[in-house]
Amino acid sequence: MAFRLRKKKDMPGGLWSKCPSCTKMIYSKDLEQNMSICPECGFHNTVSARKRVEITADPGTFVEHFSDLKPTDRLGFVDNIPYSEKIEKAQEKTGNADALLAGECSIGGHPAVVAVLDFTFMGGSMGEVVGEKITRAVELAGEKNVPVLIFSASGGARMHEGAISLMQMAKTCGALKKFQMNGGFSISVMTNPTTGGVTASFASICDVTVAEPDALIGFAGPRVIQNTIRQELPDGFQRSEFLLDKGQVDLIVTRDNMREKLGQLLGYAAKQVVSS
Numbered sequence: 001m002a003f004r005l006r007k008k009k010d011m012p013g014g015l016w017s018k019c020p021s022c023t024k025m026i027y028s029k030d031l032e033q034n035m036s037i038c039p040e041c042g043f044h045n046t047v048s049a050r051k052r053v054e055i056t057a058d059p060g061t062f063v064e065h066f067s068d069l070k071p072t073d074r075l076g077f078v079d080n081i082p083y084s085e086k087i088e089k090a091q092e093k094t095g096n097a098d099a100l101l102a103g104e105c106s107i108g109g110h111p112a113v114v115a116v117l118d119f120t121f122m123g124g125s126m127g128e129v130v131g132e133k134i135t136r137a138v139e140l141a142g143e144k145n146v147p148v149l150i151f152s153a154s155g156g157a158r159m160h161e162g163a164i165s166l167m168q169m170a171k172t173c174g175a176l177k178k179f180q181m182n183g184g185f186s187i188s189v190m191t192n193p194t195t196g197g198v199t200a201s202f203a204s205i206c207d208v209t210v211a212e213p214d215a216l217i218g219f220a221g222p223r224v225i226q227n228t229i230r231q232e233l234p235d236g237f238q239r240s241e242f243l244l245d246k247g248q249v250d251l252i253v254t255r256d257n258m259r260e261k262l263g264q265l266l267g268y269a270a271k272q273v274v275s276s
C-alpha cells in the first residue's frame with residue numbers, strides 16, 4: 001500500500017524553491033530551465049507528466065490517448081475529507097483527470113507508446129484509472145507493434161480505492177506479460193520516488209529498467225524496514241545507485257540525457273525486430 005512521503009510545501013508562484021537534497025535556495029526559473037535538475041547538486045526534482053513528455057518525446061510528436069477515463073469514488077471512502085472531494089481538488093490543481101498521462105510519440109525518431117505517472121496528482125498513486133490507462137497503453141503498443149515506455153513517480157497503490165487499486169497490480173502485469181510474449185519491447189523508467197504497489201508490479205517487470213540518479217525506489221519505506229528487521233540499513237539503501245549495484249536497475253540515466261539514451265535503446269530494439 002502507499003506510504004507517506006515527507007510532505008513538500010507547495011509554493012505557488014514562488015520565485016525560489018529549496019532543494020530537498022542540498023537545501024540551497026534555487027531560483028525557480030533556473031530550475032525550470034534545467035529540467036528541474038538542481039543546478040547546485042544535480043538532484044532530479046519531480047516533474048509533472050506533461051513536462052516529462054515535453055522533455056523526453058521528440059518535439060510536437062505526442063498525441064494523447066484515453067483522456068476520457070475519469071476516477072470514481074466507488075467505496076464512498078472518507079478519511080479527513082471524502083475521496084470524491086480529494087479527486088476534485090487534485091483535478092483543479094493539476095488540470096488532469098487522474099495521475100497518468102498516456103499517448104503515442106516518437107523518441108529519438110522511433111515511434112513508441114508512453115505512459116507517464118504524475119506525482120503532482122495525489123502522489124502519483126495507482127487507482128483504477130491509472131491501472132486501466134497503463135493496460136490500454138500496453139495493448140495499444142501491441143496493436144501498433146511499437147515499444148512501450150512507462151515512467152514511474154508514485155507513492156504506490158491508492159488506498160482510497162482499496163482492493164480495486166490493488167487489482168491494478170495484477171492487471172497491468174498481465175497486460176505486460178501478454179505484450180512481452182508477443183515479442184513486444186518495454187522500458188520502465190523509475191524516477192524519484194517509485195514505491196509501493198507500483199514498484200511491486202509493472203515498474204519492475206519491463207525488459208529494461210532505467211532509473212534517474214538518486215531516485216528512491218522500493219516497496220516499503222526505509223524506516224518501516226529498519227523497524228521491522230531491527231538492523232541499521234546500509235548507506236544509499238533503496239537509491240538508484242544501490243539498486244544498480246544489486247542488479248535491480250539496468251542503467252542510470254540523467255534527465256538531460258534521457259531522450260538520447262531511450263532513443264538508442266529503441267533503436268537497438270528496432271534492429272532486433274528487423275534481423276529476427
Ligand SMILES: [Zn+2]
Pocket residue numbers: 019020021022023024038039040041042043
Ligand atoms: Zn540541490
